[in-house]
Amino acid sequence: MNLFNDIRALVIRSLEDMAAEGTLPAGLDLSAVAVEPPRDAAHGDMATNAAMVLAKPAGMQPRAIAEALAARLLADSRVTLAEVAGPGFLNLRLAPGVWQGLVGAVLTAGAGYGRSTLGAGQKVNVEFVSANPTGPMHVGHVRGAVFGDALAALLGFAGYDVTREYYINDGGAQVDVLARSAYERYREAHGLEPEIREGLYPGDYLIPVGEALKAKYGASLLDKPETDWLVPVREFATTAMMAMIREDLATLGVRMDVYSSEKALYGTGRIEAAIDRLRGMGLIYEGVLEPPKGKVPDDWEPREQTLFRSTAHGDDVDRPVKKSDGAWTYFAPDIAYHWDKVERGFDQLIDVLGADHGGYVKRMKAVVTALSNGRVPLDVKLIQLVKLFKNGEPFKMSKRAGTFVTLRDVVEQAGAEVTRFVMLTRKNDAALDFDFDKVLEQSKDNPVFYVQYAHARVCSVLRKAREAGIACDDATLAAADLARLDHPAELELIRRLAEWPRLIEIAARGHEPHRVAFYLYDLASDLHGHWNRGNEETSLRFVQEGEVETSQAKIALARAVAVVISAGLGILGVTPAEEMR
RNA sequence: GACCCCGUAGCUCAGGGGAUAGAGCGGCCGCCUCCUAAGCGGCAGGUCGAUGGUUCGAAUCCAUCCGGGGUCGCCA
Known part of the structure; x- marks a missing residue:
């Protein structure tokens, strides 16, 4: 039930009738014809731009089209008034009974009022949050989580078949850092002094993980070389972190349909297969990148790498898929992951990322375009920062010191529902001020x-x-x-x-x-x-x-x-x- | 240097190529014997960053500048 669509259908049918009887030329493109609420209610209930849009292609005066259209629309019992106004708008008044x-x-219709068939059952994948499994979710993740979840709900309401998906970044160096951090807490659980060196995660949240490691492994991992304990501790810690993240998401009322693991792509040949597929398209080559102009990194030196020719699909430079030591970059499994999404039959992909990933957008779009032969559009929604305030004063957070504001801090203070609503009162690409006091204020x-x-x-x-x-x-x-x-x-x-x-x-x-x-x-x-x-x-x-x-x-x-x-x-x-x- | 985002009222922000550019806050003036005044109404306040272009029509699309933020091989 969409009255605007109903009346637009009436307008289109009338225009087609006019074409059939010769009042309008045949074969006009009617796609730009719109029926909208007028800016000023005094103009009427609805307005159509049909006459202005069609005047040029039809070779007619807007007024002539509008008047002929008005006469036809008035024959419908729903339309009580149709008058030409302004540069060629046709303003319509509908019978009170319609309203x-x-x-x-x-x-x-109840809760179903407003549901749309717009999506026509198309499969859409919304990937969001995808926080590294190295700690609890912090406030920076909250907005992305809320945005992605609401977007998914919106698309579902609009008739799309939506999958909510989380990509677990459990394959890179950061989970090794997690393992080393957890290992120190494991030593701490045994009464030893933990050595939280620079670069490790200092947060208290790993203390219970250390305890749990002790419960599981006893003293068997103590005084062993890292090569012995890294893999099991990493496994254990990432599992623990993901359990925590799932709880965090549940606190916010977010439920994922699918969790995909980066690590699970390694050793299966799927990364290689994805890269090979791109190579078959002539999009992979060995080469040396130009140093970035302007700000050159201090330790820059030219090196040959395996590169993806993302410039073939709109990127500014080609992007490395392998590091100089031959290991995959983060980009490579992500290529395989997006290919997997394409292969799973999605008609549309949406990635919800932090704004600091803006530089990643073009290469990702290039990948999806190439791997789907242009069939699947990828829309990347970049989520801007949330600035926390309390009593109008900026609320500081510092991840390095381990004192960052967590999702739970936010939800405990503001409540999940308030948090969700407030996070959606700004466009995704505009920064958002979140004041703990204001969001709880009971006023207009x-x-x-x-x-x-x-x-x-x-x-x-x-x-x-x-x-x-x-x-x-x-x-x-x-x-x-x-x-x-x-x-x-x-x-x-x-x-x-x-x-x-x-x-x-x-x-x-x-x-x-x-x-x-x-x-x-x-x-x-x-x-x-x-x-x-x-x-x-x-x-x-x-x-x-x-x-x-x-x-x-x-x-x-x-x-x-x-x-x-x-x-x-x-x-x-x-x-x-x-x-x- | 390149790329991305932002620039609209004093402040915070809406505005899918349409008519006289909107809302909230702040300021000023009003509205409770009455379903919740935790609310509502009115007034004041604008060269939509700038200049060109496309169009019947541009805050909106394109180009070039200016200003603010972000990102920039071997992190993810």
Whole structure:
């Protein structure tokens, strides 16, 4: 149920009819024809740009097209007014019954209102978080986790078949560092002084891992060379870290469908196979890179490496897949991993990465383009920094000192739901200020509270109505005499509800879950405004003393608002509040 | 030096090529005998960083500059 799509379909059909009867030339491209809410509500309910878009290709005056189109649209019972305005807009007014009927449709569809078939069941893989398994998740990971999870939910709502996936970076040098760090804690568990050298992970979170190693291995790993204990300790520690990370994610309300391991790609021949495939395309060669201009690293010296010709697909320089010592770079298993995703049949890949990985985007896109023969698009969403504040003062964190702010710190202080909502009140590529005090403030300055309050107000109305003996289940409300919703303020609120399915499609197409948060804020604002109008105009209050049928119609509207807020919060991973106390 | 992101009201930010560019905060003025005033309404505040270009139409797309941030072979 998307009224804008319905009316657009009507416009398109009318244009095709006009072409068939010769009013318009045949074979026009109608893809740019749009039906949108006008900027100014005084212009009408909906506006189409058809006449302006088609004027040139049709070789006609915009006005002539608009007028002919208007005449046709008026033949439809839903359209009550169609007038040409401005440079050639066709402004439409719809019959009140169309809007009133929407309230019933929302209540009938319930949580499904706004669901779209846009995705047409296409398989989309959203890879997000992918934090190194070397410690607990910190605040920097939180935003990516929330963003990825909400994006996945949004795409699911828009009709895509979504897989949430975590790529475990358990194959590189950092997990060896983890193993050495854990080994020191193991020694500590045996009463020895741990040597947390420069470069090791100093965090306390490894102390229980050391204890657990002692419980499992006793003293058998003490005084052994690293070559003896590195592999088992690494295995043990990464498993422990991943268990911790899964718990962290659960704390935030994030659940992955698939965990993929980098390490599992080694020794299977899949990295080699992926590189060979690229080699077969002429995209792998041995060569020496130019030193970067401007800022040359101190220890730069030209070396021959195995390179991927990413410049063939839009990158700026070719990228090494092997280090000078012959080992794979991080890039190589990632190539194999993305190939694996392509092979698993995904129609679209999305990687959610920290903004500091921006330099990685072009080569990754080049890989996916090459390995899928251009079939699979990869969209990389870069997540900007979160700056923490407390009482307006910057909140410092330092990973090196082991005193970084963890995901759990954030969730314990702010709560998972508040954290999720606030993290989505900015576009992914804009930095975000997160103030522990502000996000918990119970006032309209706090968008989480503001939206929750709107939902709670509707719940309050329903409680009052039930106390007054008015039946308020959704089925009854949907069948109410909705024609009684004839006040301009009521119709305005309904128009906002009508935008919800459209908003979903726009947000899904752009991979922009923040739009949902902004929409909910606007909807909540409309509800609060309407509520207060009831102070002066008592006929606008939802519960009308002694008038059951009118009350039911008005309550149906309130309930429809709550249904949409609830659905929107659901996408963001937030539970709607029944009351604010 | 190259690449990526950002630049919109005093501040924080929205704005899928459309009409007179919006919201919140801050400032000023109002609204509770009344379903939650934890709220609402109004006023003031803009050369959309700059200059060109594409277009019937540009904050939006392209180019070039300016300013801020990030990244830049053998880390992941």
